Amino acid sequence: MKKVIILIAVIFVLIQFFRPEKNISEKENFNSIEKQHAVPKNVSLILKTSCYDCHSNNTHYPWYNNIQPLAWWLNKHVVEGKRELNFDEFNRYSSEKKKKKLTEIIDEIEKKDMPLYSYTIIHSNAKISLEQQKEVNNWAKKLKDSLDFK
Template sequence: MKKVIMPIAAVLIIIQFFRPQKNISAQVQANAIERHYTVPQHVSTLLKTACYDCHSNNTSYPWYNNMQPIAWWLSSHVNEGKEELNFDEFNLYTVEKKKKKLHEIAKTVKEGEMPLSSYTLVHTNAKLSKPQQDEISEWASSLEKEIR
């Protein structure tokens, strides 16, 4: 049994020294959606609470992000989320991509697909009520029609 546990423990200790880069930005980005489009304050608050950890350049990390391999998994998840949609880089998108992303926001939030249940399991404040889902969805649909 020692021959199995000791190598596993050694690997778990060693990997603690290899940390992914954190996704932290202290300021509103130049291409952030709110710098170029109207985002009502209440919608902005909802987006920051339910979406921005994975879909912006600023993640609020939980305490367990200090443990490997969890930090690698979270980093991968955040990077995937930012590749799919990044509110801090929104104005870099083409008009067509902006419209597509806004349509996807409206649809996935209204259908309860976002935020992910694996995220809201730990971040209970990110759970969106039906009225909150509707508010985000209506805002995204309205902005999609507005963009030319």
């Protein structure tokens, strides 16, 4: 039993040296959604508080991101989140993809699938109230409708 505990401790120490690359960009992003589309300040604040850690090129990492295997788990969420929607790359999307992503934003918020429950456990300020849901969804619907005319 003692050997097993020592082995687990050694493995735990060793994995601390293998860290994923952090999602932090120093560059000004010309493809961000706010560069081409009007995003009201209240909606922008909601998106930055509740969405951008996983859906942008800049994640604000919590202290526990310095502990493996938690950093790997967080990195997986960020990579998957950016693959689904990246607000910092939104203007690279085709018009059709933009409309699809806006529809998905509305659906995910209405179903309360976003932000992830596991995220809001630690980041309670990321929870979206009913009023905030309406604000984001109304904005997303208006933006989607405006894309139909471009």
